[in-house]
Amino acid sequence: MVNLFNIKRKIQDGSLKEMWIEAKWILGYIKRYKAQVAFYIFLFSIGAIFGLLNAVASKYLIDSLANRQIKVIVTIAVIYISFGLFEILTGALTNRITSKIDLRVINDIRIDIYDSILNIDSEHLMDFHSGDLLNRINSDARTVAGSVVGMIPSFITRVLQFTGSFIIIMYFDYVMAILALASAPVSMIVSDLLVKKMRKHNKKMREASSKLMSYHEESFVNIAAIKALGLKSVFTNRHKEQLENFKTTSLDYNKFSIHTHLFMSITGLIVSYLCFGWAVFRLYQGFITFGTMVLFLQLAGMLRSSFSSLISLIPSSISATTSAGRIMEIIEKPTDDCDATNDEQTLKSARKRGVVISLEDVSFSYRKGKKVFEDACILARPGETIALVGPSGGGKTTLLKILLGQLKHQKGRLGIYPFNEKHKNIVFDDKARLLFSYVPQDNMLFSGTIADNLRLAKPDATEEEIKDALVMADAYDFVSNLPDGINSNVEERGKNFSEGQIQRLSIARALIRKAPILLLDEATSSLDVDTERKILMNIKRIKGEVTCILTTHRPSVLGICDRVYRVSGGKCTLFGGGESLEPDLQDVLEAY
Numbered sequence: 089m090v091n092l093f094n095i096k097r098k099i100q101d102g103s104l105k106e107m108w109i110e111a112k113w114i115l116g117y118i119k120r121y122k123a124q125v126a127f128y129i130f131l132f133s134i135g136a137i138f139g140l141l142n143a144v145a146s147k148y149l150i151d152s153l154a155n156r157q158i159k160v161i162v163t164i165a166v167i168y169i170s171f172g173l174f175e176i177l178t179g180a181l182t183n184r185i186t187s188k189i190d191l192r193v194i195n196d197i198r199i200d201i202y203d204s205i206l207n208i209d210s211e212h213l214m215d216f217h218s219g220d221l222l223n224r225i226n227s228d229a230r231t232v233a234g235s236v237v238g239m240i241p242s243f244i245t246r247v248l249q250f251t252g253s254f255i256i257i258m259y260f261d262y263v264m265a266i267l268a269l270a271s272a273p274v275s276m277i278v279s280d281l282l283v284k285k286m287r288k289h290n291k292k293m294r295e296a297s298s299k300l301m302s303y304h305e306e307s308f309v310n311i312a313a314i315k316a317l318g319l320k321s322v323f324t325n326r327h328k329e330q331l332e333n334f335k336t337t338s339l340d341y342n343k344f345s346i347h348t349h350l351f352m353s354i355t356g357l358i359v360s361y362l363c364f365g366w367a368v369f370r371l372y373q374g375f376i377t378f379g380t381m382v383l384f385l386q387l388a389g390m391l392r393s394s395f396s397s398l399i400s401l402i403p404s405s406i407s408a409t410t411s412a413g414r415i416m417e418i419i420e421k422p423t424d425d426c427d428a429t430n431d432e433q434t435l436k437s438a439r440k441r442g443v444v445i446s447l448e449d450v451s452f453s454y455r456k457g458k459k460v461f462e463d464a465c466i467l468a469r470p471g472e473t474i475a476l477v478g479p480s481g482g483g484k485t486t487l488l489k490i491l492l493g494q495l496k497h498q499k500g501r502l503g504i505y506p507f508n509e510k511h512k513n514i515v516f517d518d519k520a521r522l523l524f525s526y527v528p529q530d531n532m533l534f535s536g537t538i539a540d541n542l543r544l545a546k547p548d549a550t551e552e553e554i555k556d557a558l559v560m561a562d563a564y565d566f567v568s569n570l571p572d573g574i575n576s577n578v579e580e581r582g583k584n585f586s587e588g589q590i591q592r593l594s595i596a597r598a599l600i601r602k603a604p605i606l607l608l609d610e611a612t613s614s615l616d617v618d619t620e621r622k623i624l625m626n627i628k629r630i631k632g633e634v635t636c637i638l639t640t641h642r643p644s645v646l647g648i649c650d651r652v653y654r655v656s657g658g659k660c661t662l663f664g665g666g667e668s669l670e671p672d673l674q675d676v677l678e679a680y
């Protein structure tokens with residue numbers, strides 16, 4: 089009673105409440121496959137019932153053997169064998185259904201995690217290392233799916249087996265039944281105490297495994313740097329340290345599990361010896377037959393094993409709910425989805441007239457960081473090329489990410505609207521994203537061919553369009569010299585190309601979409617000045633009035649820009665003119 093009261097209190101506060109929420113989340117996936125789950129629970133239950141009937145049949149088989157009742161022996165033997173066969177067949181069938189549900193649930197969970205990761209607001213996504221995300225979508229998803237198909241039937245079968253064997257023993261001998269149940273209160277109390285500790289260990293294990301995966305992932309991505317900087321031995325040693333940490337955490341958990349298991353098993357063993365002793369005593373007294381003795385021993389074994397299986401479901405459920413909690417952490421992060429949508433007319437107008445981008449007194453700070461800039465004002469109109477300059481860390485990339493809707497500013501107004509239609513501000517819905525082309529600071533080529541990479545931006549692009557985009561990005565010459573031309577393979581992150589070639593391919597991919605807004609973040613930093621100028625001039629000549637904002641360090645290209653802003657020291661100012669130009673900018677902002 090005390091124990092039950094304890095559990096109730098624990099459910100209301102702390103880890104059991106969390107477990108309950110996580111278990112409900114897992115239940116959501118099971119509900120999707122109600123019919124299949126019900127069917128395989130049915131099969132499992134039949135299996136469990138047959139197990140019990142088998143035990144009873146063996147009693148009668150032995151008793152009839154003792155009494156030499158040949159006819160009964162044959163009948164029981166036939167029943168006995170059919171039970172056995174049926175058990176094997178249901179086993180095969182449940183195996184197949186279990187695999188099907190397991191794979192469906194794991195796919196569902198992975199789809200949900202993958203989609204959530206793609207939707208998480210970029211600032212919150214930084215809370216996770218990519219290795220950690222890999223671990224969650226792999227191991228945690230597998231643990232949860234495994235628990236869905238493993239734990240539920242196991243629970244139901246064991247409960248059935250437990251109550252069934254208990255009732256049968258009770259029917260023949262109630263003292264035996266009470267003895268068989270002796271371990272229950274001990275195990276309950278101990279398991280209650282263990283839950284919290286087990287959860288802590290489990291979380292630690294998961295974190296250790298995520299840390300290890302993150303370390304591996306980071307090392308493999310940066311393998312070139314590790315070699316170039318002569319850091320092989322440093323990283324090898326660190327790897328050993330990481331493995332050592334993982335080993336220690338795993339062994340801690342293992343020790344804890346062994347202790348728990350030992351305790352439970354010894355309790356079970358004592359109980360089964362008690363039962364055995366009692367059965368022998370009753371047989372000796374002549375109260376029971378040999379058959380009943382065999383039945384008792386079988387059932388007592390079943391009772392013990394079903395009870396310890398039920399107890400061992402506690403660690404499994406802790407492991408499953410811990411993994412569920414880690415997946416929920418991803419799924420519950422704020423997304424960058426947009427509640428509002430643009431009307432078709434606004435988007436059409438933006439494509440036709442071009443887009444004005446304006447920042448008016450915009451301030452921005454990272455969630456985990458200081459203020460990047462305050463009261464920034466920027467204006468970019470169709471046909472204009474605007475440059476953002478400033479020292480590294482000044483806030484240029486941050487500013488472009490605000491324009492892309494990836495980061496949300498805290499103060500001021502961001503205007504993105506069709507030329508001369510300031511009242512039709514565009515929100516960042518999925519369709520509006522097609523108005524943007526962006527070349528990020530880090531290379532972002534995908535595995536596949538060059539054509540595949542360009543077709544990511546425009547799936548129906550013809551070879552001619554691909555060629556035109558490559559020409560504009562000054563990439564056609566080197567691409568056409570490759571043996572397979574535009575069908576040449578791009579290895580992981582474009583490692584078979586030079587930085588400059590990667591940048592030109594990325595620019596070509598941005599240009600093929602023919603979007604009215606083009607944002608280039610140090611997109612030409614690895615190119616020589618002439619090539620850079622050539623590409624920027626090509627962009628300026630694009631028909632349809634592109635609004636282009638680029639960040640650069642090169643003074644040489646500033647000459648072809650319509651306006652230059654300096655992003656530095658928390659400010660964003662019109663370059664050169666400083667404060668004297670500010671009123672002009674305000675006027676221009678008013679006008680468009």
Ligand SMILES: Nc1ncnc2c1ncn2[C@@H]1O[C@H](COP(=O)(O)OP(=O)(O)O)[C@@H](O)[C@H]1O
Nearest residue numbers: 454456457460479480481482483484485486487
């Ligand atoms: N995710 C982030 N969280 C916190 N601070 C950040 C983050 N990204 C960038 N910063 C900080 O914001 C400032 C501006 O960075 P960034 O926009 O990348 O500069 P730039 O592109 O001009 O080199 C830097 O001080 C940088 O440390």
Ligand SMILES: [Mg+2]
Nearest residue numbers: 484485486529
């Ligand atoms: Mg930058």
